[in-house]
Amino acid sequence: MRKKIEEESIFMKNLAAAKRSASHHAPDDTRYIEIKDLMERELTRYDDGNGWKDTPKDA
Structure with a gap:
């Protein structure tokens, strides 16, 4: 079961930057x-x- 520990809204220039930011700021566990x-x-x-698994653009 997944337990939500945090949710935030951020604006990034591209998906790669969002991935780096999310990974960097997420707790170690x-x-x-x-x-x-x-x-x-x-x-x-x-x-x-x-x-990482990207969602297909046509989904």
């Missing part, structure tokens, strides 16, 4: 990260076992 756009559509997610 973070196992899962989601990055969504302003419409709450998931753009990418990080899973400790699988790394």
